Amino acid sequence: MPKRKLDPLPPAAFQILLALAGADLHGYGIMRQVADQTGGRVRLGPGTLYSSIQSLLEEKLIEEINPADGKDSEQDRRRVYRLSPAGRKLARNEAERLADLLRVARAKNIFRGDYV
Amino acid sequence: MSEKVYAWLLRLFPAGFRQAYGKEALELFRDRWRDERGLFLRLRLWGDLLADLVISVPREYRFARATLSGQCARSDFAAIPGFHVLADDRIRPTSLLLGSMLAAVALGGLTILSSIASTDLREAPGVPSKRSVDARYGPIGAVALSLGAGIPDTPAEKVFKAWLLAFNSGDPSAMKTFSKLYDPTEKMSRFVTRRLQTSTGGFEVLSATSPEPTFIHFCVKEIKSPTTGLGSMRVNPTPTPTVAAFNMDEIPPGTVITEIKLDAAERHRVIKGTIATLNEYYVSPKVAQQMADALLAHERNGDDNAETDGGFFAEMLTAKMQVVSHDGHLRVVYKPFKTKEGASVGPTPEEIAHHREAMKRNNCSFEEVRILPHNIGYLKFNTFPDVDVCRSTVEGAMKSLRHADAIIFDLRENRGGDPHMVWCLCAATFSITEPT
Numbered sequence: 392m393p394k395r396k397l398d399p400l401p402p403a404a405f406q407i408l409l410a411l412a413g414a415d416l417h418g419y420g421i422m423r424q425v426a427d428q429t430g431g432r433v434r435l436g437p438g439t440l441y442s443s444i445q446s447l448l449e450e451k452l453i454e455e456i457n458p459a460d461g462k463d464s465e466q467d468r469r470r471v472y473r474l475s476p477a478g479r480k481l482a483r484n485e486a487e488r489l490a491d492l493l494r495v496a497r498a499k500n501i502f503r504g505d506y507v
Numbered sequence: 508m509s510e511k512v513y514a515w516l517l518r519l520f521p522a523g524f525r526q527a528y529g530k531e532a533l534e535l536f537r538d539r540w541r542d543e544r545g546l547f548l549r550l551r552l553w554g555d556l557l558a559d560l561v562i563s564v565p566r567e568y569r570f571a572r573a574t575l576s577g578q579c580a581r582s583d584f585a586a587i588p589g590f591h592v593l594a595d596d597r598i599r600p601t602s603l604l605l606g607s608m609l610a611a612v613a614l615g616g617l618t619i620l621s622s623i624a625s626t627d628l629r630e631a632p633g634v635p636s637k638r639s640v641d642a643r644y645g646p647i648g649a650v651a652l653s654l655g656a657g658i659p660d661t662p663a664e665k666v667f668k669a670w671l672l673a674f675n676s677g678d679p680s681a682m683k684t685f686s687k688l689y690d691p692t693e694k695m696s697r698f699v700t701r702r703l704q705t706s707t708g709g710f711e712v713l714s715a716t717s718p719e720p721t722f723i724h725f726c727v728k729e730i731k732s733p734t735t736g737l738g739s740m741r742v743n744p745t746p747t748p749t750v751a752a753f754n755m756d757e758i759p760p761g762t763v764i765t766e767i768k769l770d771a772a773e774r775h776r777v778i779k780g781t782i783a784t785l786n787e788y789y790v791s792p793k794v795a796q797q798m799a800d801a802l803l804a805h806e807r808n809g810d811d812n813a814e815t816d817g818g819f820f821a822e823m824l825t826a827k828m829q830v831v832s833h834d835g836h837l838r839v840v841y842k843p844f845k846t847k848e849g850a851s852v853g854p855t856p857e858e859i860a861h862h863r864e865a866m867k868r869n870n871c872s873f874e875e876v877r878i879l880p881h882n883i884g885y886l887k888f889n890t891f892p893d894v895d896v897c898r899s900t901v902e903g904a905m906k907s908l909r910h911a912d913a914i915i916f917d918l919r920e921n922r923g924g925d926p927h928m929v930w931c932l933c934a935a936t937f938s939i940t941e942p943t
Contacts (some may be wrong), residue, residue, distance in 0.1 A: 418531050418532075418534070419534050419535045419539075419617045422535065422539075435559075436555050436556055436559020436560075436562075436563065437517075437528075437531075437532035437535045437556070437559060437563075438520065438560060438562065438563025438564065438567065439526070439562060439563050440561055441527075441528035441531060441532055441534070441763060442563055442566060443529070443735070444528075445524075445527065445880075447701070447882075469531065469534060495831050501733040
């Protein structure tokens with residue numbers, strides 16, 4: 392069975408790591424957060440979302456946590472995910488890599504004077 | 508309707524993905540459907556979902572884990588029937604293209620229709636229409652309701668009908684509601700399970716009599732097979748009648764039903780026979796004697812005098828013995844059947860064939876086989892069944908778990924069984940040879 396690859400980190404997985412950097416979220420919460428942080432440009436579908444979550448769980452970049460005590464309704468039994476230390480480190484490395492690229496792009500006047 | 512369509516579309520994903528995230532994906536769909544209203548947003552939602560399917564499904568098949576190979580473990584959600592991966596073939600591009608085109612056409616029409624007509628089709632909350640009741644309970648509801656014709660609507664009758672309606676619906680919430688309302692002490696817990704409902708298909712009532720307001724005697728037939736059963740129910744005479752006792756037994760083929768009404772002499776004979784059996788076979792002679800003393804004390808006190816039904820009397824004796832021994836495996840069982848005159852001792856070929864058929868129909872009590880996250884195999888089986896009948900089932904289940912890093916054997920509801928099956932499982936797990 393081929394193993395899921397997170398190297399290089401796919402954009403969807405990176406967006407999920409960023410979404411979880413602020414708070415522990417369930418699947419729909421992650422989707423909403425990703426939509427917010429991309430200005431609505433990225434709306435992760437269930438297949439992409441849970442496929443990425445599964446890869447991130449397997450690599451221990453995120454972890455599943457128990458929902459808050461006392462919540463036992465169907466609504467509150469959703470799986471909630473948290474960014475692991477390894478996931479935070481990987482997100483930081485990826486952000487630094489993108490920041491380096493951005494610096495190169497600026498140096499090459501890609502933005503034609505626009506501030507980015 | 509839209510949710511059901513999406514649940515069907517989720518079937519395009521590999522079984523492993525569905526088992527791990529099917530419910531979550533459906534929940535996410537519900538959330539978006541609730542939050543994104545209006546024609547444009549709904550069209551955008553379906554567009555997102557279709558694009559997601561086109562991208563995700565091939566990728567998931569590329570990464571799919573090895574899953575079940577022929578086992579019929581259940582993996583349904585939202586009452587949608589499921590399918591299992593029998594081979595590790597990838598989806599052909601032509602199939603995917605055709606499926607996507609058909610789905611796009613169907614969903615486009617569905618979205619427009621549901622946006623226009625959703626308010627007309629919506630029913631008042633909490634008030635199920637006749638159509639929804641009919642659709643939910645179908646002909647079974649009719650069976651249960653027709654039972655009332657010609658029979659007084661006694662408390663026992665009322666509870667029996669409520670059980671039949673809830674059980675035959677196959678709806679876990681209906682069964683839960685029944686148990687909460689009519690069976691708070693869980694006398695019928697074995698008979699209010701989705702598993703039993705699935706294996707039997709529910710029951711049709713062949714006959715029912717209610718000689719007393721709190722008692723009903725009935726004969727039923729499994730919907731999925733010709734198997735018939737005989738049982739009785741007693742309810743407490745409270746404003747909302749609750750189950751006091753319930754029993755039901757399969758009628759073995761080639762037997763005749765014996766209608767015995769217990770009297771004092773017969774009860775005494777049963778008690779004496781029970782005590783003799785305890786003294787002869789029970790593992791602890793001391794506890795056996797304590798149980799015998801308890802049974803005789805209850806008989807002297809007249810605690811048993813009112814009981815004339817064999818099944819309930821057996822349950823009463825069981826309860827008294829278990830209070831003393833705390834032995835949940837010790838039971839007195841009443842079988843209201845006897846073999847026909849001249850029949851040979853031991854199971855007949857018909858009985859053996861019937862037993863084998865019942866085992867196969869019940870998937871040899873193997874309830875669930877699947878791969879959990881982190882490649883952990885999970886196997887739940889509720890008996891150690893006859894190895895002659897179920898060897899292929901066991902070997903198939905173990906084969907489907909052969910790539911797992913670890914296996915959980917869930918024996919929490921296992922009631923024991925054939926020691927040869929223990930060997931068979933060990934042989935399949937540890938590569939050892941079964942003793943001959």
